[in-house]
Amino acid sequence: MAAALVSVVLEQLRSMIAQKVGNEVGLVAGVENEVQKLESNFRAIQAVLADAEQMQLKEESIKRWMGQLKDVSYDMDDVLDEWRTAIAKSQMKVNDEHPPNTIRRLCSSMISPRSRSREVGLRFDVANKIKTLNDRLDGIVREKNTFDFKLSEGGPNLPEHKITASVIDATEIKGREKDKGTIVKMLMSESSDQEPALRTISLVGMGGIGKTTLAQLVYNDHEVETHFGKRIWVCVPESFDETRITKAILEGLNESTRDLNELQALLLRIQESIRGERFLLVLDDVWNEDSTKWEQLKNSLKRGCLPGSRFLVTTRNKKVANIMGSSSTDILELGLLTPDECWSLFSQFAFFEKNSRQRENLEGTGRKIAERCKGLPLAAKTLGSLLRFKRSRAEWESVFNNHVWEIEDAEDKLLAPLWLSYHDLPTKMRPCFLYCAVFPKDYIFKRDTLIKLWMAQGFLRETQNQEMEVTGGEWFEALAARSFFQDFEKDKDDGRIIECKMHDMVHDFAQSMRKNESFSVEIDGGPAESKIDSISRDARHSVVVFRNDGAYSFPATIHSFKKLRSLIVDGFPSSMNAALPNLIDNLSCLRTLKLPGCGIEEVPSNIGKLIHLRHVDLSWNEIKELPEGMCELYNMQTLDVSGCSEVLKLPNSIGKLIKLRHLSVYHWDDSSFVEMRGLEGLGCLRELDEFHVSGSGEGSNIGGLKNLNHLQGSLEIKWLGDVKDPDEVKKAELKSNKNLTQLGLRFGSRIERRVIRDDEILEALEPPPKIDWLGIYDYQGIIQVLPSWINKLRVVRLINWGKIENVPPLGKLPFLEELIVQGMESVRKVGSEFLGMEAAAADDDDDSDISIGEMTASPFPRLKSLHFSLVNWEEWEGEGRRNEDKTIMPSLRSLFIQNCPKLKALPDYIYQSTTLEKLIIYESAILKEQFKEGGKGWPNTSHTPNIRLH
Template identity: 85%
Template sequence: MADALVTVVLEQLSSIIAQKVQKEVGLVAGVKNEVQKLERKFKAIIAVLADAEQRQLNEESIKHWMGQLKDVSYDMDDVLDEWSTTIAKSQMKVNDEHPRKTIKKVCSFMIFSCFCFREVGLRCHVAREIQTLNDRIDGIVTEKNTFHFKLSEGGPNLPERKITASVIDATEIKGREKDKGTIVKMLVGESSDQEPALRTISLVGMGGIGKTTLAQLVYNDHQVETYFGKRIWVCVSDPFDETRIAKAILEALTRSAQNLIELQALLEKIQESISGKRLLLVLDDVWNEDSTKWEQLKNSLKRGCLPGSRFLVTTRNKKVANIMGSSSTDILELGLLSPDECWSLFSQFAFFEKNSRQRENLEGTGRKIAERCKGLPLAAKTLGSLLRFKRSRAEWESVLNNHVWEIEEAESKLLAPLWLSYHDLPTKMRPCFLYCAVFPKDYTFKRDALIKLWMAQGFLRETQNQEMEATGGECFEALAARSFFQDFEKDEDDGRIIECKMHDMVHDFAQSMTKNEIFSLEIDGGPAESKIGSFSRDARHSMVVFRNDDAYSFPATIHSFKKLRSLIVNGSPSPMNAALPHLIANLSCLRTLKLSDCGIEEVPSNIGKLIHLRHVDLSGNEIKELPEEMCELYNMQTLDVSACWKLEKLPDNIGNLIKLRHLSVLRRSDSSFVEMRGFEGLGCLRELDEFHVSGSGEGSNIGGLKNLNHLQGSLWIKWLGDVKDPDEVKKAELKRKEKLTRLDLRFGSRRERRIIRDDEILEALEPPPNIDWLGIYDYQGIIQVLPSWINKLKVVRLVNWGKIENLPSLGKLPFLEELAVAWMDSVRKVGSEFLGMEAGADDDDSDISIGEITASPSNTIIAFPRLKTLSFDTLENWEEWEGEGRRNEDKTIMPSLRSLEIYDCPKLKALPDYIYQSTTLEKLRIMYSPILKEQFKEGGKGWPNTSHTPNIKLL
């Protein structure tokens, strides 16, 4: 983390020197020179950091020096942040107090003098801090010179990489039979001879998972050996040297590189040598992300060899696999061994030449050690080999109870491969990866939450062309592609990773790199205070994890870690009300304070003094109100008070949080309401999950959304109160929120009488132009059709429309893929109007319509042309679903339907003909609808029509 941290500090120092604000505010005499000295020293340190990062793995003195460097860099970052924050806040106050630009010079001078007077204490404090830091960095620079570091010359000094070959003893390999069979089939499948192009098969996975081993097994398989006329193994590693690789290929083909030097000559000779041969080329350990380095070699090989030839690539990075030419179907992401396979591999080494009595004595401990390997073959083999010559249970338990990096014999073999992956990361991504060490093993990382935490620590930079959130998304994807994450849960719609985990060995590596900066405290019943004593008081990030529900109190001595930048509490079983004031009073460096579900009833007012604070998560607590002092937190980026059911209002001055980007008040309940006013100043807001409208005037006015044009994703708007006229609704200017894609409207309880109708509100909204999801809940309008702006919708949810007897003409929506209708008490019949095929549909005398029904080029009318999922839930009075007769040449209904679900519709008598006749239906659910259920039992009236549907469930 040191390299990225030092770079950040250097950027801040350079910015301070160049800032115009220096001329306006001034500095204590000599401070500018001190800042310039610091800048020069940090530049000199950056020049040797690559060498220092590598050598710290084996030299304790350098590791200590790196720790000192990180400490002074953190402290410098705090000083600079305090300085810039206070100046910015003071300038805001001046601008607020005197907004007019045409102020007389004498008045301006008085204002400026007051401003300087307020800042004189700060400037003296900054001067003292910078002088102290300069003295500290002097010692670090002096010590640097004693290590004789190598200067960086355009790139990192990478550790020596292991050279691989194709030789293997297959008897030592456990658990890859299925994977081997899959790859062999991809290489020698029946279709190979018909394929003109070279296919590239890639094995992808984290370091130590067995990619090279599997490639060796495949390479030496008899079927593969027989099928390919020529097999070549090349260990590529990094850098990707086309000439060296070409020489290796040519040497394998001719037993000599023939003293050729130029790439062109090598490629010509290779083409000549492989002519008329079916080739298998294994490229092991590829890191290259530059497609141009591979293209010439690939094209030359394609022109030379026979169809059916193959490339087999091993890499840790899925992006590399794509660059090398593998399609998604040609990438095998290698999984971990099963527990039994892992135990078999571990015991093969650990119990070598041990008798049955020794094995019986050690097996219990051995199985626990094997479990720690979490299916990683390298870990099982390394720890098994380590224990091969250890025969006492005490020795084995020592291995079990220590971190991997504390076991000297295992550290180099297990962590070194991960060091290569770490070193391959761009410098700015490294702190994002290392920050994950603050979480416990087997923790589920949520993508968006993790990105917000990275933002709070300053790991992500915003540019003119890209927001921090987008940069964070790229970083997350890069870590996943490089196999730092695993166990992915993906979004069903776009395939984006939304959750993942980290393998224990990767977690151990991250902890080994941050062991004096980051600590996790697990409280499971023992005395927590005794555990705290082993952690460095210079630690910067901490997570406290309660492992059970017993009411253990929060460890009070946490507040002695005064340099903490992150405090994350997970699962506190007892309220933190007593501990919280002391924590806030002492942890002045906090940037992240995450205290969800901690039983907190009151937030101390002194939280406003935590000037560095950027991320506050108080979700799930018993808070009734937030102190106005929170609005002094100028740097706040994320505030989460979701599921705080007792919270009645947000602070009136919340608009002062001009850097706030994410605000969550999520509660969804119809009756729960939060007073939300003063939002006009939150122009940076990117995420607002709910906005509660209490009415007009002094309350939470819908017009508060006017300036929030950066909102992204989804937004819930909930009404609870009077709206006087449509023009008031238009003040929200939702049409300018171009990045919103989902809109949910809950019209609230019926406790108050509306001045205008719900349908008038709906049409007046002028919603975002790019929404594809619309939900409307508790709608009490009297017009049954939807407004004119919904034609782009892919998902529609209509819930609890109390007065509507007929469903809107949703069949006209050309892009609709998913429709859910629920709690429609007044609906008794669903007829042709639902399809948009009712008589006179095109002549609807209402001024609200949703466009024309879709027609194909052959003039066939298509209702619901793209609908895939349809569900009806709790329509208790629904009796008839009218059909349209059999399909004919000029009418088609729901041609894409895949899933139909009907819940709690007890009076519904039958499904329409177009459902019975569907040839696309794959899933049918009929639950708590007894009349329909009887029809669809085997042999029932409806059975012949839907018996071909593969997935039917009746209840």
């Protein structure tokens, strides 16, 4: 971490010197010399940091020295950021007031005496801070010279290799097949009269040995899934908080815990939910040795459940297994992998994408390294992932001969593998990994949110060729490929990781590397202040977790952590409105302020004083307006006010946030609107989830989209009021945006109708060229909508079209894979017009790249998923439409019929489908009867493997 901080500070210092910022502080004698001296000191330190980082593992004095270096680097980063921000804001003010060709002349002559006085004061303040920090750094440099550090080979400017790679999903767990079979048999065996009503099976073993992975394999086993009516997985906190665990159980049962805070009420709700069911409850990573905490929960779960229900517990402590009620025959102690099993797992990762010649060259060294994994699966996986990126024998020998193996730590056999993998990361990537230690164990990391948090801390830098978000995505994938993350949730379309977790042992390692830098504290009824008192006031990052919604106050002690750069609140404190002004007054170094769902009603007007602030999350609060002072946050990158349904307008000066890249204003209520003016100044904006169009003619704000040419991903446009002229819509110039791929259009909130038709609005929009996802909601027209630009769509959602009687001819779309048609109350019949076949002949002469004739040769040629929800729909035509030259929906995999109570039958081409894998019929009574086994429709679709009738 120190190396990364030093690198950041050096980068800023070089920039200041290159731009001759010393001239900007010319009123303070000697500042330029101080800046150059700082650079020289940091360069001297950087040259030995590689050696120092390894030596600190063995020598406490070096670890202390590294801590001092981190502190001064953090402080220097703050000072330089303060000064750079002041200069930029001053320049921006001049740019706003004067034309570009007069700026240079007017910079010195047009600034008011009061502004000049403030500027001079700031220069003296910054200069004094730089000098003070230089004095501190002098002492650190002198102490450096007392250590026997080795200079980095090649000097301080070693090139950093780039690592990006796909994540390896191990489809089978080496050496655990027998153990899995044993556990499955124990879970599914019939209970005897001598056995307790609820058996507890325990997996016991040291950290990193694969307990959780084995439990996951068992939990997801097909036999287990069908044997138990209810399955629940709970990650157990170290405190074994009964209330928190019971809430997690209810959430696993898809039951609401809202307004249930008392343990007894929660237990009663669980009893109701499992009554008459055979259930499996997995309690992962139990530490509790107090049997009284477990007995109340266990006794409650016994009531009402069917015989054969089971608990499956994972723990590092055999005593815990006994306390949880496992008999000696119900405890499986996981042993280490055999040498062959360990080698098999190690080589699965280490030799990934290597050819046979490379494997042969590296196998000898690889087997020696695998022996050092000591049979631990996590060690084998971690080291294998590290060596995956090394192709020469010399690189593998370097890992084997590293002196980190000499460190004796009987309690943690994973230190060396984790350290080697961490130390092999590029210097700039290490803080991204270590930042994850801020969060509590078992925290679910959302990929995109984590990248934004890295950005806010300055870990990611924009380059001429690559945006910060792209770099962050590459680094996230690289950390996942190194096995620093696990338990991936992936996007079903592109396979990209959406969410993940971090293994407990990896989390412990990251926390050990960030000792005294970050902390997470749980507020769960105990004395919160006493938990915080022992934490160093030099901490830079904090997560405060509230386990009972609204039951506890925000701890006032947090105000004393004046160096905090991150304050993240998880849960719902009762006093956030009172605490927020004090936080803003005291935490002047904040870069991240994340307060979602904290009941905040008002944002203090002086929030603009937090000049370092880059990430503000105020989502799902009760805020009525955002203060204009927020627009003074010149460095703001992310602003999230989604779910704040009381917010009626954005600040008038929001265009001043010229570095804003992500703006989220999503309102869960479709009828709500936010006045959004001035957005045309936000030229850096990459993400805007919703844009609300208000007014018409001169009062319209739709031109605010014109300059937002860097938007990426998805955009939803809501319309308030009416549009009088198609040319007005064209002002948005969406066609200039080359990175938007999803577009949602909501027409439902317009007061007037048909000044111009909704289909005219669609045509006038001239959408971005890469749009492949389109949602049209609350369409009020009476003609079918199929604008000329629709042909390349992959996903279409048509929701709540009140007047349309016929579904548009969507069968003509050659690339359509997913279609949802819902809420068209006037539709009673779906026929050949839906397939687009009747229009084919008339459109054969179309001179587009793909003619309509070609497109309809096979209606819906790529459609995989089809979802209908039409309450008045009676007839779906399709008899005789399947023939030799026109196969309808040849790729269909999933059909979902929901809330279609009048629909009588499916068309022949659905019955005849050989590709259909899933058929779900929900709230459609006539069809449900037909598709029961033995019903009229059963013979036609009995070959479909997954049929669900609700």
